[in-house]
Amino acid sequence: MRKTYRRAFGRGGHEALKGMDLHVPAGSAFGLIGPNGAGKTTFIKSVLGIVRPSAGTVRVLGGSPEDPAIRARIGYLPERLHLPGTWKSPAFLATVARLKGLKADAGAHAKLLERVGLSDAVDRRIGGYSKGMRQRLGLAAALLGEPALLVLDEPTDGIDPMGRLEVRRILQEEVQKGVTLFLNSHLLAETERVCDRVAILADGRVLREGRLDELAKAGARWRVRFAPGADTAALGAAGFMAVADPARGAAAGGASRTGAAPAGGGREDGVYMVDAADVAVLNAALDRARASGALLMELKREGADLEAVLVGAVGGPGVAA
Numbered sequence: 454m455r456k457t458y459r460r461a462f463g464r465g466g467h468e469a470l471k472g473m474d475l476h477v478p479a480g481s482a483f484g485l486i487g488p489n490g491a492g493k494t495t496f497i498k499s500v501l502g503i504v505r506p507s508a509g510t511v512r513v514l515g516g517s518p519e520d521p522a523i524r525a526r527i528g529y530l531p532e533r534l535h536l537p538g539t540w541k542s543p544a545f546l547a548t549v550a551r552l553k554g555l556k557a558d559a560g561a562h563a564k565l566l567e568r569v570g571l572s573d574a575v576d577r578r579i580g581g582y583s584k585g586m587r588q589r590l591g592l593a594a595a596l597l598g599e600p601a602l603l604v605l606d607e608p609t610d611g612i613d614p615m616g617r618l619e620v621r622r623i624l625q626e627e628v629q630k631g632v633t634l635f636l637n638s639h640l641l642a643e644t645e646r647v648c649d650r651v652a653i654l655a656d657g658r659v660l661r662e663g664r665l666d667e668l669a670k671a672g673a674r675w676r677v678r679f680a681p682g683a684d685t686a687a688l689g690a691a692g693f694m695a696v697a698d699p700a701r702g703a704a705a706g707g708a709s710r711t712g713a714a715p716a717g718g719g720r721e722d723g724v725y726m727v728d729a730a731d732v733a734v735l736n737a738a739l740d741r742a743r744a745s746g747a748l749l750m751e752l753k754r755e756g757a758d759l760e761a762v763l764v765g766a767v768g769g770p771g772v773a774a
């Protein structure tokens with residue numbers, strides 16, 4: 454799929470999506486991540502039928518996103534929520550339900566508000582809600598009518614850690630029920646906790662896509678500390694890179710993930726990095742290190758988080774638009 458935003462006058466335009474091909478399996482919890490301006494919102498809008506692709510097609514829940522029957526099965530939480538400040542949340546949900554063509558069901562709406570932790574705030578005007586409360590109300594609105602697909606743009610924006618836990622629990626319950634979740638979040642830890650699949654989008658193209666555990670495994674890096682006196686040359690031959698961190702003393706906790714020094718330049722504190730796609734490779738490297746007389750003191754997985762995968766795919770700071 455391609456999307457070029459045309460200029461109002463004259464020729465040309467801005468190509469936001471440059472040949473994006475993405476399949477989101479039904480029932481998955483799918484996270485879309487990428488730098489600012491990558492095209493994430495454009496893609497979401499095309500899934501919702503708000504933006505029409507310049508080339509290619511979008512199929513959602515087996516149909517067209519422009520089909521009202523398909524749209525009715527999608528719950529959407531936009532990044533920027535516009536809520537009527539003078540209203541109260543039950544009236545807001547009732548109106549959204551009517552717009553979605555759902556039957557009026559005050560009891561179901563009350564349960565939904567309880568589920569998102571807003572039952573104590575039903576008598577208050579929405580204008581007085583905190584950012585987190587507004588997000589929760591938006592989530593309740595997205596959940597109206599038990600959608601088959603939930604598209605959430607920054608759902609935990611402004612929500613405190615306990616609230617995030619609650620939102621995550623709700624999203625996990627939905628996925629367990631068979632709902633497909635499509636999440637766009639800058640909070641990578643959130644995506645990591647909620648999603649089982651991830652696509653990395655940058656400059657209008659999908660750079661990586663797959664199961665989170667597989668993407669993470671591919672970039673697995675381990676931080677290892679050996680007892681003083683290890684043979685650095687032998688460790689280098691076994692794949693261990695001495696960490697080059699000028700800040701002496703920060704080795705165990707604060708050295709740069711990418712700051713590896715050539716083998717042979719090992720530091721007194723014995724901290725090294727080793728890349729190992731799986732535990733078998735890791736253990737083989739450790740066996741080689743031990744065979745050279747090195748004694749293992751600490752071992753910590755380093756490169757398997759989503760941030761490392763993203764930086765690895767996109768190329769590190771400075772690429773964000």
Ligand SMILES: Nc1ncnc2c1ncn2[C@@H]1O[C@H](COP(=O)(O)OP(=O)(O)OP(=O)(O)O)[C@@H](O)[C@H]1O
Pocket residue numbers: 458467468469487488489490491492493494495496774
């Ligand atoms: N209506 C529009 N008209 C023209 N250009 C647009 C329009 N909407 C988005 N763009 C451009 O398309 C590109 C992709 O924007 P988009 O909002 O989809 O990115 P994004 O990944 O959601 O970014 P962010 O993470 O900052 O929200 C950007 O360069 C943006 O300036």
